Amino acid sequence: MLFDCPSCGYPAYKGFVLCPVCGALLELGAQGFVHKGWMCFACGHENNNAKDTSCPDCNRRYAIECPECGEENAPKSAFCAHCRYDLNADRQRERDSHDKSARKPIEPPRVGVSIALLAVGIAIAVWAAFWAPQRLFSELVIVAVAMVFGALFALATHLPFLAKKPKKLGNYQEVYSSLNPFLAEHVRTILDIEGIEAFIYNKHSVHLAPFDPKGARVMVPKTRVADAESILKDFGLV
Numbered sequence: 001m002l003f004d005c006p007s008c009g010y011p012a013y014k015g016f017v018l019c020p021v022c023g024a025l026l027e028l029g030a031q032g033f034v035h036k037g038w039m040c041f042a043c044g045h046e047n048n049n050a051k052d053t054s055c056p057d058c059n060r061r062y063a064i065e066c067p068e069c070g071e072e073n074a075p076k077s078a079f080c081a082h083c084r085y086d087l088n089a090d091r092q093r094e095r096d097s098h099d100k101s102a103r104k105p106i107e108p109p110r111v112g113v114s115i116a117l118l119a120v121g122i123a124i125a126v127w128a129a130f131w132a133p134q135r136l137f138s139e140l141v142i143v144a145v146a147m148v149f150g151a152l153f154a155l156a157t158h159l160p161f162l163a164k165k166p167k168k169l170g171n172y173q174e175v176y177s178s179l180n181p182f183l184a185e186h187v188r189t190i191l192d193i194e195g196i197e198a199f200i201y202n203k204h205s206v207h208l209a210p211f212d213p214k215g216a217r218v219m220v221p222k223t224r225v226a227d228a229e230s231i232l233k234d235f236g237l238v
Helices: 087-102 111-130 134-156 181-193 203-208 222-234
Strands: 002-004 011-013 024-029 032-039 172-178 199-201 216-221
Touching (some): 011 087, 172 181, 172 199, 181 216, 181 222, 216 222
Antiparallel strands (some): 024 032, 172 216
């Protein structure tokens, strides 16, 4: 779900704790985000006073950077004061991008892994039924049912994707993973805003733990890994 940052109006996703554009510290309330403070992008200082206009540690003004000329503007500016770039149009493009991405199917777990789990689960069930000691029967049945159910669920997620050509993962590398899909989406959005192509792989596998304990993985091109890791480090995410 998308909400506007109460400081700069930039679209922010549910689960955000920091606006990646203006540095506002966010907290999700009943009607949307609440602005509860600032994080200074210059020195990293967290300021819990949302009414301040500059960082008390380094005196840098809280502002948004124009994506066209790089100059700073007041958070709620509609246009850049230096080059007249339309900041509202930039915000609208992000909303439109979110609407399109929300309709895109998410990459499911690999078919080969799911089939292997299904085969192992069936094998355990057959062994439990005919050859396993009686004292282990109940435990083996529970394990087999869990594996079969998980594998069938994973295979079912592939049905809408049969005609979709998957990305060649050999060209990409993981820079972040989380069992919380909202955190992964938060990281993907930050990288996207910073101009780095990123996508979430195996988002469905969050529901299949412990089969895939890494959960949702944020992938970027191998040529941009160093840049992505530097950005995430600046945001305190790694």
